[in-house]
Amino acid sequence: MSAAVLGPERRAYLGLTAPALALLAIFFVLPLAQVLWLSVTDPRPGLQNYAELVSNPLILRIWTTTVRVCVVTTLVSVVLGYVVAYAMTRVSERHRGAMVLCIVVTFSFSILVRGFAFVVLLRSEGVLNSALQGLGLIGEPLRLLRNETGVVIGMVHYGLPVAILALFSNMRGINARYQDAARGLGASPFQAFRLVYLPLTKPGIISASILVFIYSLGFFIIPTLLGGGRVVMIAEYIRVGFEETLRWGHATMLSTSLLVAVLLVLAIMARVVDLKKVFGG
Amino acid sequence: MGTGATTGVGVRPHSLQVRRLTKAYGDQIAINDVSIDVERGRFLTLLGPSGSGKTTILLAIAGFVTPTRGQILLDDRDITGLPPEKRDFGMVFQGYALFPNMTVEENIWFPLRVRGVGRSEAAKSVKASLELVQMGHLAGRYPAQLSGGQQQRVALARALVFQPNLLLLDEPLSALDRQLRGDLQWELRSLHRRLGATFINVTHDQDEALSMSDEIVILREGKVEQIGAPADLYARPATRFVASFLGESNFLAGRLVATDAETFRIAVGDATIVQAGRPAAAGPDGDIVLALRPEKISIGRSRPGTVNAIRGTIVDSKFQGASHHVQVQTAPFGLVKVAMQAWGHAVDLAPGAETWLGWSPDAAVAVRSDG
Numbered sequence: 001m002s003a004a005v006l007g008p009e010r011r012a013y014l015g016l017t018a019p020a021l022a023l024l025a026i027f028f029v030l031p032l033a034q035v036l037w038l039s040v041t042d043p044r045p046g047l048q049n050y051a052e053l054v055s056n057p058l059i060l061r062i063w064t065t066t067v068r069v070c071v072v073t074t075l076v077s078v079v080l081g082y083v084v085a086y087a088m089t090r091v092s093e094r095h096r097g098a099m100v101l102c103i104v105v106t107f108s109f110s111i112l113v114r115g116f117a118f119v120v121l122l123r124s125e126g127v128l129n130s131a132l133q134g135l136g137l138i139g140e141p142l143r144l145l146r147n148e149t150g151v152v153i154g155m156v157h158y159g160l161p162v163a164i165l166a167l168f169s170n171m172r173g174i175n176a177r178y179q180d181a182a183r184g185l186g187a188s189p190f191q192a193f194r195l196v197y198l199p200l201t202k203p204g205i206i207s208a209s210i211l212v213f214i215y216s217l218g219f220f221i222i223p224t225l226l227g228g229g230r231v232v233m234i235a236e237y238i239r240v241g242f243e244e245t246l247r248w249g250h251a252t253m254l255s256t257s258l259l260v261a262v263l264l265v266l267a268i269m270a271r272v273v274d275l276k277k278v279f280g281g
Numbered sequence: 282m283g284t285g286a287t288t289g290v291g292v293r294p295h296s297l298q299v300r301r302l303t304k305a306y307g308d309q310i311a312i313n314d315v316s317i318d319v320e321r322g323r324f325l326t327l328l329g330p331s332g333s334g335k336t337t338i339l340l341a342i343a344g345f346v347t348p349t350r351g352q353i354l355l356d357d358r359d360i361t362g363l364p365p366e367k368r369d370f371g372m373v374f375q376g377y378a379l380f381p382n383m384t385v386e387e388n389i390w391f392p393l394r395v396r397g398v399g400r401s402e403a404a405k406s407v408k409a410s411l412e413l414v415q416m417g418h419l420a421g422r423y424p425a426q427l428s429g430g431q432q433q434r435v436a437l438a439r440a441l442v443f444q445p446n447l448l449l450l451d452e453p454l455s456a457l458d459r460q461l462r463g464d465l466q467w468e469l470r471s472l473h474r475r476l477g478a479t480f481i482n483v484t485h486d487q488d489e490a491l492s493m494s495d496e497i498v499i500l501r502e503g504k505v506e507q508i509g510a511p512a513d514l515y516a517r518p519a520t521r522f523v524a525s526f527l528g529e530s531n532f533l534a535g536r537l538v539a540t541d542a543e544t545f546r547i548a549v550g551d552a553t554i555v556q557a558g559r560p561a562a563a564g565p566d567g568d569i570v571l572a573l574r575p576e577k578i579s580i581g582r583s584r585p586g587t588v589n590a591i592r593g594t595i596v597d598s599k600f601q602g603a604s605h606h607v608q609v610q611t612a613p614f615g616l617v618k619v620a621m622q623a624w625g626h627a628v629d630l631a632p633g634a635e636t637w638l639g640w641s642p643d644a645a646v647a648v649r650s651d652g
Contacts, residue, residue, distance in 0.1 A: 181378035183365040184343055185392040186443065195395070199382045 035252045042249030049253035059237075059254070066234040069148055069223070070216040073155040077212045078205060080156070081163030085204075088164070089171045103161045111158075115225035118154050119145065122226070146228030154222040159212040166211050170204025206273045214262050234258055294322040294479050295356050295446045297342065302351035304337055311337040313503040315351075319496075324473045324480045328490040329500035330526070336375075336451060338500070339483045343449055344368050355446060366395075371440030372449040376456060377432045379424035385411070385435050386420040392443040410442040413472070430461045437472070450482040454489055466492050487527050491515065499523050520649045524572035531575065531617050533645065537567035544642055547571070550613035555588045555642045562647040570650040575620040577644040580607060580628055585639030593617065593638055598630040605630060609638060 039049055052059055088099050121127050122144035129141040144150050178200065182192035220235035227233075234254060241251025297319040304312045312334040319325045327335040340346040342353060344365035353361045360368055371392075379388050389410055393403040411417045414434035424432055433453060440448055453469070454462045470493050473480050484490055490497050491511045499506040499514065499522075507519045518524035521532060535549035537560050545560045546553050547569055556571060563569040584590050593609035596616065600623065607619045607630060617638060621628070628636070 175378070177374060177376065177378040178380060180345060180365075181372070181374050181380070182391070182395075184345070184370070184372040184374070184449075185395065185439065186366045186369065187391075187395040188366055191395045195391070196380055196382075 035255050038248050039252035039256050042252070049249045050257075052250070052253070053257060062232055062234055062237050065148075065231060066217065069151055069155065069231065069233060070213055072148075072152050073159050073216045074209050074213045076152065076156045077159030077163040078167070078208050081160055081167050081208060082201075082205070084160075084164050085167035085171050088168050089174075089176075103164055106157075106161050111221050114157060115154065115222055118150070118157070118222075118226055122150055122153065145226060146230050148227070148231050150226035150228075151223045151231045151233075154226040155216050155219055158219070158222070159216055162215060163208040163212050166208035167201065167204045170201055170207070174200050203273055206269065210265065210269050214265060217258065217262060294477055296321045297447060297479065297481070298352075298354040298357075299338065299342065300352040300354065302338065302341060302353070303349050304334075304341060304346060305349045310503055312341070312348075315500075315503070315505055317498055317505070317508070319479060319481060322477050322479055324470075324482065324493060324495045326482045326484060326490040326494040326497045327500060328484055328487065328497050328527075329506075330485060332502070333500040334503040335483045335485075335500050337503075339449055339451055339481065342447075342481065343370055343372055369443070369446045370449050371443070371445035371447070373433075373436045373440050373451065373453050375451045377424075377436040379432055379435055379439070381424055383423075384420065385416065385422050385424070385427070388424070388435060389439045389442050392439060396443060406442055410438040413441065414438045429457050430465065433457065433465065437469075441476070446479075448478055448480045450480065452484055453482065455484070455486065462489070469493055491527070497527075499526065501526075517646055518572055518648055520651065521570060521572065524646075524648050529575050529618060529620075530572040531578075531614065532648075532650075533571040533573060533614055534650075535569060535571070537563050537569050552591055552613035554645075556645055556647065557642040558647065560647060562649050568650075570648055571645040572648045573640060573645040575606070575618040576604075577640055578617070578619045579639045580609070580619050580621055581637050581639070582628065584637050587639035587641050589642070589644075590637060590639040593636055595630055595632055595634045595636055597632055609636060611638065 040047060042049075054060075084099075088096055091099070119126075123129070124141040124143070124145075126144075128144065129138075132138045133141065144153065174197070178196050179192045182196045183189065187195065218235050220233065220239055223231050223233045224236050235258070238251050238254045238258070241247050241254065297317075299315060299317040299319075302312055302315045303310070315334070315338060317325070317327075317338075327338055329335045337346055341348050344360075344363060344367075348361065351361075352359055355368070380391065383391065386407055389407045390398075390400060390403050393406060394400070398406075407420075408417065411420055414437050416431065416434050416438060419427065419431060419435075424435070427435065433456075436453075450469075454465055457465065466489060469480075473493075482490075482493065494511055496508065497511055497514055498508045501522055507514060507523045509517075514523060514527055518527060518530070524530040524532070533547075533549055533554065535547035535554065537545060538548045538553070539546040540560060544555050544557050546555055547560075548554075554571070560569055579585055579587065591611050591613060593611040596608040596610050598605050598607040602623065604620050604623050607621065609617045609619055611617050619638060
């Protein structure tokens with residue numbers, strides 16, 4: 001649409017968006033362009049930084065760890081979230097309000113507070129291990145820190161509320177009558193769930209999975225705190241490149257590959273589901 | 282198992298008994314000591330206003346509501362404790378509840394699928410069922426692509442495809458427009474006749490109940506008010522509630538003054554009415570209420586030859602195509618509703634016109650006036 005077809009009033013309204021666009025350009029587009037630029041010019045022009053993606057076994061290992069941890073986090077979050085979201089559709093209005101509040105409140109806790117709280121909770125002499133040992137359920141303390149288990153536990157804590165809300169918004173639109181109808185036509189409770197309810201919640205499962213997966217790709221504080229340096233994920237490795245080893249060309253290349261990975265996930269999913277619905281558009 | 286083997290769609294007729302069924306939700310009593318006998322092959326309708334417990338009874342029969350007390354028997358077998366899927370009842374849900382993620386064909390296959398019948402194995406029954414409701418050409422559509430009437434037919438086919446013990450219908454026509462409702466009433470009747478199955482229907486629509494059922498159970502506040510064939514209920518309502526809920530009635534309240542062999546007389550103000558029958562419904566002090574259908578009253582300019590005749594003034598009238606509905610103000614009874622056929626009459630229906638009303642002794646019926 002050219003400016004010529006817009007009336008003066010419309011042009012004035014468009015002018016109102018200019019400050020926001022300028023901010024985006026200065027603080028988002030420009031730095032992003034700089035990241036892309038650095039990744040192909042530092043330390044010298046060329047694609048040698050990107051060559052490391054396939055040639056450097058360390059990067060390959062970090063990427064593998066990242067994808068594995070994120071996939072496990074996504075699976076656990078969505079499965080646990082499914083149960084909670086389902087329960088939310090079946091309780092009274094009052095209980096539902098309380099549940100939504102509890103979930104939303106978790107977003108307001110600082111990631112550092114949560115991270116350290118998990119360290120206290122999960123370490124060998126921590127609350128969880130002492131309790132389990134005290135009950136005589138385990139002899140040796142479980143190793144829940146400085147490994148992928150700890151990282152996944154911490155990341156699920158972040159992914160779960162996201163998964164619950166995405167699933168709940170899908171399930172809320174499904175009439176409970178469908179399951180009754182299935183039972184009335186001879187389906188067992190499990191058949192009614194598997195053949196009728198589960199397929200109807202597929203869009204919710206897909207959107208919850210995309211959201212949690214993309215969200216967890218960018219985590220670095222939780223893996224650092226709970227992985228104790230043994231679980232290095234891509235975002236953490238990028239931070240090291242910027243702040244410690246000062247290999248900016250290398251770090252910007254990894255940032256770019258992370259960005260491409262996210263776009264790739266979205267592109268694949270766009271073929272399966274309507275992304276506008278996933279992001280509530 | 283008769284007809285099923287040949288056509289793929291057939292329903293074995295079964296009888297159902299509801300015995301002293303009560304359902305309480307805390308202090309709220311939804312159904313109160315309800316007993317109903319549904320004979321083999323009957324089309325029975327539970328009729329009542331909202332809150333009368335009709336849907337709760339149907340859901341208890343279907344197995345979705347666990348009764349507080351009482352029993353449900355299918356051919357003398359107690360099924361009160363069985364979950365819905367073990368009862369083998371076909372059900373057409375309010376709003377139909379067709380599965381939106383399945384095509385028409387898959388929806389109809391569903392009851393067979395959960396019984397372990399594969400798709401190709403079920404194909405013949407699914408097809409027969411679709412043809413039964415004339416929906417064969419839309420097998421590949423999704424429910425959202427169907428009109429209300431088509432969805433209703435698919436819901437019927439789905440409920441019948443597995444040769445259920447009974448067919449339960451929860452307000453099957455309420456979502457449809459008036460014209461379609463009328464057509465589908467004929468279709469449901471004809472379907473019932475062809476299948477010979479036992480149908481139990483729930484509705485709040487008296488026209489639907491009257492036109493489709495063999496038998497109607499009228500419910501009020503969780504209790505059975507009266508059970509009977511449509512024509513009997515209409516002609517001989519036992520209570521004031523039934524007389525006003527099923528069709529329209531004028532209620533003439535008076536005092537019993539004389540009884541002879543075949544008639545009795547009641548006084549209403551300074552008028553006396555002669556009524557056929559025995560004054561069985563009279564209260565201890567002789568109070569009695571007669572229900573008089575508007576269409577049983579004749580209206581004319583001069584005093585009619587009927588035994589009962591009173592003068593009145595026309596208040597208003599409305600034309601309803603086949604009939605005129607007239608409100609007449611009378612001294613003894615107040616406002617009386619009269620219905621007269623709209624052709625072959627030359628009566629002045631202008632408001633304020635003087636007129637005569639008349640009816641024979643057997644036109645009205647004495648009703649109990651409790652509540």
